[in-house]
Amino acid sequence: MNTSVQFTLLARTEDGQLIDTQAQIEAELRGPANYQAVIQHESKGTYVIEFDHPQVEGDFQLHVFVNSHEMYQWRVQLRSKQSHPGGTVQFFIDGPGLAGGKSGTPLHVNIKVRNSRGEPVDVDIHNFVVIVGSALQEEKAKVTHVQKGLYRADFTVFKQGITPIDVRYSGNSVTRTPLMVSFW
Secondary structure, X not given: OOOOEEEEEEOEXXXXXXXXXXXXXXXXXXXXXXXXXXXXXXXXXXXXXXXXXXXXXXXXXXXXXXXXXXXXXXXXXXXXXXXXXXXXXXXXEEOHHHXXXXXXXXXXXXXXXXXXXXOEOOOOHHHEEEXXXXXXXXXXXEEEEEEOOEEEEEEEOOXXXXXXXXXXXXXXXXXXXXXXXXXX
């Protein structure tokens, strides 16, 4: 893989307001290889977890520690995806929608598309389908093109609890299984 992998961590108060923290944040990917993250403060209550150019594809666990206590664990798949015959692209998902939040609040996820050299590339936006929710209460997020290699899927979850988010391209889930996100 020739691109960095990024996740966004949001620090919130009990009522959902973003807040900066003095806590020590650490993260690592564990799987076929292990990678330590660099954590950067991006804006109020928003921290970027970045893994610089992981070299191994496969199934990983993202572990996030706050003051040496594990606070978060997430299944992550690092894989190349075919965009069309002869072209390999990779999809990376991040954004505030993955952190969950208050039900009824508009949220989004970012979909970053990179070629085998790690450069942003555009793909056919009509091949994206982002399904939010279960089969009984699902909605399709609105996907828009933001800039070269960056797409945004906007949605609102109205039900409290764990909600699956499945980002699909050309009928295939780019994360293999839906991402499970908590809403209150």
